[in-house]
Structure formats: structure tokens, C-alpha cells
Amino acid sequence: MKKPMKFYRNEYWLAFPLLVSGTLGALSSVVSGRFATSGLAMAVGLMIMTVGLCFWNRNRYRMSLQAIEQNLSENLQQKNDQAIKALQDAHRETVLQACADQAESDRKHIEPLLTDLAQRFSALSQRLGGQDQEQTVHGGLSVEAQIANLAQRIDALISHLDQQLTNGDKQEQSINGLDSLCQKVLPIWSSQVEMARVHTEESITNLAERFDALSKRLDAAVIASQNAVGGDNASNGGIVELLQDSQAELETITKALGASLEEKDKLLRSIEDLSGFTEQLSKMAWEVSSIASQTNLLALNAAVQAARAGDSGRGFSVVADEVRKLSRSSGDVGRKITETIESVNDAIEDTLKISRKFATQDKQTLSNAEQIIASVLNRFNKAASGLSDSEELLRTENNAINYEISDVFVALQFQDRVNQILMLVGDDLNKLEQHLNKLKNEQAEQGAAPRSVNVEQWLEELAMTYTMEEQLAAHEGAKTEINTHQTNITFF
Amino acid sequence: MAKTILFVEDSTSVRTVMKSTLTREGYEVIAACDGQDALSKLDGTKIHLIISDVNMPNMDGLTFVKEARQLRAYKFTPIIMLTTETQEEKMNEGKAAGVKAWIVKPFQPAHLLAAVSQLIQA
Numbered sequence: 001m002k003k004p005m006k007f008y009r010n011e012y013w014l015a016f017p018l019l020v021s022g023t024l025g026a027l028s029s030v031v032s033g034r035f036a037t038s039g040l041a042m043a044v045g046l047m048i049m050t051v052g053l054c055f056w057n058r059n060r061y062r063m064s065l066q067a068i069e070q071n072l073s074e075n076l077q078q079k080n081d082q083a084i085k086a087l088q089d090a091h092r093e094t095v096l097q098a099c100a101d102q103a104e105s106d107r108k109h110i111e112p113l114l115t116d117l118a119q120r121f122s123a124l125s126q127r128l129g130g131q132d133q134e135q136t137v138h139g140g141l142s143v144e145a146q147i148a149n150l151a152q153r154i155d156a157l158i159s160h161l162d163q164q165l166t167n168g169d170k171q172e173q174s175i176n177g178l179d180s181l182c183q184k185v186l187p188i189w190s191s192q193v194e195m196a197r198v199h200t201e202e203s204i205t206n207l208a209e210r211f212d213a214l215s216k217r218l219d220a221a222v223i224a225s226q227n228a229v230g231g232d233n234a235s236n237g238g239i240v241e242l243l244q245d246s247q248a249e250l251e252t253i254t255k256a257l258g259a260s261l262e263e264k265d266k267l268l269r270s271i272e273d274l275s276g277f278t279e280q281l282s283k284m285a286w287e288v289s290s291i292a293s294q295t296n297l298l299a300l301n302a303a304v305q306a307a308r309a310g311d312s313g314r315g316f317s318v319v320a321d322e323v324r325k326l327s328r329s330s331g332d333v334g335r336k337i338t339e340t341i342e343s344v345n346d347a348i349e350d351t352l353k354i355s356r357k358f359a360t361q362d363k364q365t366l367s368n369a370e371q372i373i374a375s376v377l378n379r380f381n382k383a384a385s386g387l388s389d390s391e392e393l394l395r396t397e398n399n400a401i402n403y404e405i406s407d408v409f410v411a412l413q414f415q416d417r418v419n420q421i422l423m424l425v426g427d428d429l430n431k432l433e434q435h436l437n438k439l440k441n442e443q444a445e446q447g448a449a450p451r452s453v454n455v456e457q458w459l460e461e462l463a464m465t466y467t468m469e470e471q472l473a474a475h476e477g478a479k480t481e482i483n484t485h486q487t488n489i490t491f492f
Numbered sequence: 493m494a495k496t497i498l499f500v501e502d503s504t505s506v507r508t509v510m511k512s513t514l515t516r517e518g519y520e521v522i523a524a525c526d527g528q529d530a531l532s533k534l535d536g537t538k539i540h541l542i543i544s545d546v547n548m549p550n551m552d553g554l555t556f557v558k559e560a561r562q563l564r565a566y567k568f569t570p571i572i573m574l575t576t577e578t579q580e581e582k583m584n585e586g587k588a589a590g591v592k593a594w595i596v597k598p599f600q601p602a603h604l605l606a607a608v609s610q611l612i613q614a
Contacts, residue, residue: 204505208504406600406601413598467577488599
């Protein structure tokens with residue numbers, strides 16, 4: 001088997017039939033040469049043989065591969081099975097051993113416990129006046145016989161039994177202790193709950209008042225700022241109106257100043273007109289002077305004529321002399337007038353100069369004043385618009401804060417809920433205390449009367465007192481979530 | 493003219509908060525701390541709306557509402573109950589007594605104001 005396997009592993013085996021057919025061909029050529037057979041028939045025969053050989057080889061190869069594969073897998077499977085079996089056996093043995101050990105140790109552990117338990121049962125049943133006869137009987141039996149029966153009871157009973165056995169004779173007193181403890185502690189709890197309730201109420205009321213005051217002050221601030229900026233719709237105008245008024249008033253002042261400047265201009269023009277009159281005056285003075293000089297000339301001619309006339313003209317020469325004196329003095333007057341006019345002219349000129357200077361200064365002052373007023377008003381306007389902006393900001397802030405405060409008010413209402421919950425708990429504590437007192441009194445009157453509290457009924461009664469869903473939910477042990485933002489309104 | 497609201501509530505904090513909220517909205521508010529106190533304030537004064545808690549000492553809200561309905565001046569005054577109470581039967585009791593709206597605490601002041609203005613207009 002091994003030899004063909006090695007051979008078949010590569011592709012050379014395909015040459016094997018060719019080799020065989022080649023050898024046969026050579027042989028047949030020899031044979032055909034000897035026996036004179038047709039070469040063609042021989043070739044055909046050879047081809048058939050070659051093909052046959054080829055198929056035979058392939059089949060044989062396939063079959064041998066399959067055989068090898070089968071053989072191998074069988075071998076492997078067998079070995080595997082053996083190994084697994086061996087492992088399983090070993091494991092089972094260990095597990096069995098471990099289980100046995102565990103069982104043994106458990107048994108050793110349980111045996112004394114059960115014995116002890118049986119003894120306790122017996123002692124207890126004796127103490128309880130033979131109520132647990134069954135257990136007592138079991139206590140007398142062997143440990144093995146009890147296992148099935150007791151195993152079911154162990155878990156439930158052991159803690160109970162332990163407790164009862166440990167307390168033993170003190171059973172009566174311990175319940176009495178609980179009674180008096182309850183009677184003492186319940187009023188304390190109750191007063192603590194009440195105190196917590198009162199504290200919460202006081203501080204939350206205080207908080208509510210503060211928030212209210214806060215909200216009111218905020219409102220007042222907003223209104224004040226609004227009034228400062230825009231006025232309060234009554235007699236008092238806001239800063240904007242004040243600015244407008246001031247602007248108007250300042251404008252009237254500048255207008256008045258402008259008007260007075262115009263008046264001054266008119267005055268200047270009148271003065272300028274005056275200088276025109278002085279020219280006429282100086283012309284008239286000049287005419288007076290020329291008349292005087294002509295009169296002088298005339299008087300001189302008259303004096304000459306009077307001298308020619310001799311004695312008869314003597315009187316006339318006196319007159320001519322006087323006329324000459326008069327003409328001289330009128331010439332003097334004319335000169336004086338001219339001089340005076342000149343000095344008047346100078347004065348007017350000076351006045352005009354000064355007045356013009358003042359006028360220019362006044363105009364400058366006025367335009368400066370206008371500019372200053374404009375810039376001041378501008379600044380005020382800016383300040384006012386800034387104020388108005390901040391007033392707007394204040395208003396939006398106020399709205400936001402009011403919204404927050406309304407949320408706070410919602411939260412503050414929880415005090416009412418907490419109050420009711422705490423009051424209910426306090427009432428229930430009081431009720432329990434009274435119930436215990438009543439039981440104690442009854443016991444004192446009737447001796448060892450049965451003392452019991454109907455827990456179910458108690459809880460039921462408590463549940464009836466609830467007013468809120470979450471109280472009931474908490475009573476039933478559920479976690480409650482409180483929706484603070486949805487108002488539950490039902491209209492009828 | 494300002495409308496008058498009688499506000500009956502045993503919790504001081506809620507009373508403070510609501511009194512200020514309603515006053516700010518321009519309502520006249522008469523506050524009472526329980527049903528008995530509230531009844532003593534129903535002396536014929538014109539009241540446009542009553543808002544009352546349910547669970548209160550001395551006299552609870554539903555008893556107060558029933559008593560108030562006996563008085564001629566307040567026979568048709570709209571009433572809003574403002575309470576932590578959610579029990580169906582209490583609500584039905586209120587409805588039978590002529591309560592117009594049942595608001596469960598905690599409430600948004602704005603929502604209460606909306607309900608108030610709705611009922612006071614009607």
C-alpha cells in the first residue's frame with residue numbers, strides 16, 4: 001500500500017500508462033515486423049489499451065485513497081473514543097469520590113445539629129405543654145429517620161426556635177418590654193414628627209414670604225426704572241420727555257440770542273447810514289466856508305468902492321468892514337463844523353469798528369453755544385437711550401425672574417403635601433400609642449387577656465386616611481415620582 | 493372694579509404665595525385659614541370666586557362648600573377646589589356640591605390664574 005501511495009502523490013503516475021504503452025508499442029512493432037500485422041490496427045489496439053490502462057489506474061488510485069482515508073479515520077476515532085472513555089472514567093471516579101466525601105462530611109456536620117435540634121424540639125414541646133407532640137416523637141427517633149421530615153422544616157423553624165429558646169422564660173417580659181417601649185417611644189416619635197412638620201412649615205412660610213417680597217421689590221424696581229425712562233403716564237414725564245423739553249427750551253434761548261444779534265446788525269447799519277449824513281454835513285460846512293470866503297471877497301470889493309467914494313462912502317466902508325468880520329467868523333464856524341464832523345466821523349468809525357468786532361464775537365459765541373448745546377443734548381440722548389436699553393433689559397430679566405419665582409412657588413407648595421403626610425404619620429403614631437394604652441388597661445382589668453393587633457386591619461385603616469396617590473403608592477412600597485410642572489385641573 | 497376672591501387654605505406658605513399672586517393680578521383677596529374661618533367671612537360681602545383647600549382642620553373644604561351653598565348670597569358663586577386630594581369620590585362629592593374646578597397641588601400659579609379668570613368671567 002505504501003509504495004503506490006508515494007507514487008500516486010505526484011503527477012508522474014500519469015506517465016506510467018504511457019510508459020507501459022510505449023513499451024508495448026515497441027514490443028508490438030517488433031511483433032508486427034515479425035507477424036506482418038497491419039500497423040494501423042496495431043496502433044488502434046495500442047490506443048485502446050492505453051486508455052483502458054489510464055482509467056484502470058485512476059480508479060485504482062481513487063479506491064486506494066478512500067481505503068487509506070477510511071482506515072485512518074477509523075483508527076483516529078477508536079483512539080479518541082478510548083481516550084475519552086479513559087478520561088470520563090477517571091473524572092467520574094473523582095467526582096464520585098468528592099461527592100462521597102462531601103456527603104460524608106455533610107452527614108457528619110448535620111448529624112449533631114439534628115440531634116441537637118431534636119433535643120430542642122423535645123424540650124420546647126415539653127415547655128409548650130405538649131403542643132408539638134409530633135416533633136417530640138420525632139425527637140425520640142434515630143437521626144436518619146428524621147432527615148426527610150425535618151429537612152423541610154429546618155429552614156423555617158430554626159431561627160424561630162433559636163429565638164424562642166434563647167428568650168426562653170423571658171418571653172412574657174420581653175413582649176411587656178416592647179409594649180412599654182412603644183408606649184414611651186411613640187409619643188416621642190410623634191412629637192419629633194410634629195416638630196419636623198412645624199419647622200418645615202415655619203421655614204417654608206418664611207421662604208415664601210421672602211420670595212414674595214423679592215418679587216414685589218423687583219416689580220417696584222422695574223416700574224421705577226420704566227417711569228424714569230418713559231414717564232408714568234401721569235404728570236411726571238420720563239427722561240425722554242425731559243430731554244425733549246430741555247431741547248425746546250434751549251432752542252428758544254438760542255433763537256432769542258439770534259434775534260438780538262439781528263437787532264445789533266440793524267443798529268450797525270443805522271450807524272453806517274449816519275456816516276452818510278456826516279458827508280452831507282461836511283459838504284454843507286464846505287459850502288458855508290466858500291460862502292464866507294466869497295462874502296469876504298465881496299466885503300473887500302465893497303471897502304475898495306467905499307474908499308473911492310470918499311467921505312460919502314465912509315459909512316459904507318464901516319459896513320463892509322463888519323461884513324468882512326462876519327464872513328471871517330462864518331468861515332471859522334464852517335471850519336469848526338468840518339472839524340467837528342470829522343471828529344464825529346471818527347467816533348462813528350470807531351463805534352462801527354468795535355460794534356463789528358462785537359458782532360463777530362457774538363456770532364461766534366452763538367454758534368459755539370449752539371454746538372455745545374447740540375453736543376450736550378446728543379450726549380443726554382445717548383445716555384437716555386442707554387437707560388432705555390437697560391430698562392428693557394431689566395424688564396426681560398424681571399420676566400425671567402418672575403417665571404423662576406413662579407416655579408419656586410410651585411416647589412413651595414410641597415410644604416402642604418409634606419405637612420399632610422407628616423400629620424398622618426403623627427396621627428397614626430398617636431393612634432398606636434392609644435391602642436397600646438387601651439390594651440394595657442384591658443389587660444390590667446381582665447388579667448392575661450389576649451393582646452393582639454390586627455395588622456391587616458390597621459394597614460387598611462391607614463390606607464383609608466391617605467389623600468394623595470403617592471401616599472398610597474409609598475404605602476404599597478412603590479417608588480413615587482412627582483410631576484412638578486403639570487397642573488392637574490379638572491373642570492366640572 | 494377689582495373682583496373679590498375668598499381664599500381658604502390652612503397652609504400658611506400656600507396662603508402667602510397665592511394671596512400675593514392674586515393681588516398682583518389685581519384681585520381683592522380675603523384669606524381664611526379653615527372652613528370655619530371662611531364661613532365667618534361670608535357676611536354678605538360680594539365675592540366673585542371662592543378658592544378652597546379640601547383637607548383642613550376644624551372644618552374641611554367640602555363641608556365649607558356645602559355650608560356656603562346654603563347661604564343665598566353665595567349660592568352661585570363659582571368655586572375652585574385647590575387640594576392634594578386626588579380621590580375620585582371626593583372629586584364627585586365636590587362636583588355634587590357645585591364645585592366648578594378641581595386643581596391638584598402642586599400647581600403652576602399661571603395655570604390657577606387662567607382658571608380663575610376663566611371662571612370669574614363666566
